[in-house]
Amino acid sequence: MIPVQRYSGKTVAVLGLGRSGLATVAALQAGGADVVAWDDSPDAADKAEGARAELRDLTRAGSFDDVAALITSPGIPHLYPEPHPAIARALSEGCPVDNDIGLFFRSFATDDWHGFDTIPKIIAITGSNGKSTTSALVHHILEEAGRPTQLAGNIGRGVLDLDPAHDGEVIVLELSSYQTELARALTPDVAVFTNLSPDHLDRHGGYGGYFAAKRRLFSLGGPDRAVVGVDEVEGRYLANQLIEGQGDDRVIRISAGQKLDGHGWSVFARKGFLSEYRKGRQMASIDLRAIPGLPGAHNHQNACAAFAACRSIGIGPRVIEQALHSFKGLPHRSQLVADRGGVRFVNDSKATNVDSAAKALAAFDRIRWICGGLEKEGGLDGLLPAPTVVKAYVIGREAAGFAMKLKGVEAEVCGDMATAVARAAQDAQPGEVVLLAPAAASFDQYDSFEKRGDDFAAQVAQLD
Known part of the structure; x- marks a missing residue:
């Protein structure tokens, strides 16, 4: 405590x-x-x-x-x-x-730290998608590197439930917009912004308010290092606001698709390869394609963010690469739950909005897609067309209406998870993926996205 x-x-x-x-x-x-x-x-x-x-x-x-x-x-x-x-x-x-985040940042440092050889650090991670996987991945890398570390915030333990810091410890915090918007103190040593896409807009009074809530993590406390995803204009703006010049390596830009090899410090993934550049020179490269716990471009972005955060506190590229290979992934986030006769069943119940679902659909080639639920503001146009989808199997109380909006995608109204899993499994051919990526909230049928993902896994386990 x-x-x-x-x-x-x-x-x-x-x-x-x-x-x-x-x-x-x-x-x-x-x-x-x-x-x-x-x-x-x-x-x-x-x-x-x-x-x-x-x-x-x-x-x-x-x-x-x-x-x-x-x-x-x-x-x-x-x-x-x-x-x-x-x-x-x-x-x-x-x-x-x-809120408790503000209390934590004002209470974590104590007089005991005067006796430490290495002052503890805090890595705080926010963004719309990928922040849980990135947080867990940073924590995993630190453990594999032999660094004392704790993980908390919007994932796992509450921040005030953490143990008092050890000498040289690194605290990894996943912070939601709800947490960053109100906290009266936000002073991480390293702050990470993964990406931005529409979510929680009613809670923040629109898209600008949502971005402003995320931005407070960088503007309020002034982190020593900032890792910023620049695949959206908001990220590019944020990175620009934090630098003093083109070669300012206090900001590490990351991308999941574009080459970043300018004068500063950058980490990017293209065609399955992660590259680190500093002052125009390549410093490291990792082949991400064979890492089972990080499938797809969206997870490659998570790998870039975690790599950059860990490099910023002095962990070497080879140590990080070994840790990436042993990362198992998180439940309900591109989680492989079964491989039956050459058909993979993947649980991405955490894909509760259009952007995260689109990234999940882009991670595989031939997909039997289980989707539907409580549709969020903004509609489904950002998912379409969906060239990797062979057929959609729609669940939820408003399944018929949801299916009608999947223009250009063959869709079957199933209603419940048991029917959707059974029908998708019956239709699937070897080499295809049965993917739960709902693109909607779960609350019309489940208490949480975790319960929905658990039901998917349970139905897969019951298949003949």
């Missing part, structure tokens, strides 16, 4: 008593704060009692009279589409609002 500093003897309010909220309560208490809490759920009183915190209705007038700060869970809206009533109350009564 990371005890929260600066609030000893003060009253701090916590909104939301889920996983991150409960960890925040404990970390505040460990730092000497008195905690009051509020949660909208019917069992809020039981949650507060279990956390040894006073339950207080933070939506009522005067509820922040003695409160030094309100700490809110990332899933609770604080601005768009409208603030939660408790946050609106805090804003109107002048109470500072923060």
Whole structure:
């Protein structure tokens, strides 16, 4: 646990008593704060009692009279589409609002660090797609290199659940736009921006607000190194804002398709090969094509981001290359769940938006595509045409309507996962891939994309 500093003897309010909220309560208490809490759920009183915190209705007038700060869970809206009533109350009564990420960055460094030979570092990773795989890959490379490391944030453990830092340790954080938008402190040593595509637009008031939330990771704390994906104009703009000149190697540009060999520092993948260039000279090259845990151009971009982040803290190219080969990938992200008679079954349930689904479709040649669910804003045009798709098998409560939008793609309305897997398996020929890449949220049929991916794997396991 990371005890929260600066609030000893003060009253701090916590909104939301889920996983991150409960960890925040404990970390505040460990730092000497008195905690009051509020949660909208019917069992809020039981949650507060279990956390040894006073339950207080933070939506009522005067509820922040003695409160030094309100700490809110990332899933609770604080601005768009409208603030939660408790946050609106805090804003109107002048109470500072923060989240656990902000607390972490202000509390992680301690006086014990004066005795360390090597000061701990933080690598923070954000972006629309690939940030979970990139974070896990960086963590894996660090482990294989023998560096002490912990992984947290939007993946795995909450940030305040981390253990206090060890000498020379590297903390790897995956940070969502919900987390970066509100945190009052963001000071990573290395910040990574993978890419940008439309997502969570209602929460950020549009595409510009979404990009602004990501950009705060770079503008608020000023990282020593920035790794920036430049395949979209927003990434090119961000990289430009951070440099002092063309040869400024504090920014490492990355790409999943274009050659970057200018005066600065760059890492890019083309035709399955990763290349590192510095000051116009090639420094390293890795053949990514035979690495099973990183299939497709989108995973090659993840490899570039992880490679650049690890190179920025002094890990050698050959060490990174060996670690890439032993990386198994993450569940629900281009995860091979079975190979039956020459037909591969791949679970990419995390492909919940059009951009991530398009990248999954580009990773394989002949695809039996399981898709559908709760369609996101923006439509499906970014997926079409889909030349690698032999046939689509559509699930979800609105499967028929979803199928009608797949112009130029043969589609069969299946409705549920069991039917889709059975029909796709029956039709598939050796050399083809049955791919779950929904291009939609899961909440019309499942509690989460993980549950949807688990159901896919379970149905594949039951095939005759």
